[in-house]
Amino acid sequence: MSKFRGRTKQQTKAHRFGVQAEKLAALYLKAKGYRILATRYRVVVGEIDIVARSGETIVFIEVKRRQNLAEALHSLQPRQQARIIRAAEHWLAENDLPLNTDCRFDMMVFSAYLVPHHVKNAFATDGT
Secondary structure, three states, X not given: OOOOOOOOHHXXXXXXXXXXXXXXXXXXXXXXXXXXXXXXXXXXXXXXXXXXXXXXXXXXEEEEEOOOHHHHHHHOOHHXXXXXXXXXXXXXXXXXXXXXXXXXXXXXXXXXXXXEEEEEEEEOOOOO
């Protein structure tokens, strides 16, 4: 049985583009000195595209592919931010790290021409 069963052609194409953007984001982050700790981390309460370390900071990164940066930033709604935060809490617990570990939530946005934009501190744990 195909993992794409029940998806429309457009959904399958969007999924492929999303996976491609996540791989490019990981390569970009590695080139910038980040250590990739996990990709496509999923738990019941949410998911995280990339978990990385930059110095002593654990960085949870959401990857978006949109026509422009503004569209991507507006696409990350508070509900999705909350799911990412809950998944981050699970990741920290699974890796025996305290909840007060130095963390931040970034976005990697790819425009129509796959130009990367790294938005540090895209949102905070209080939903701002």
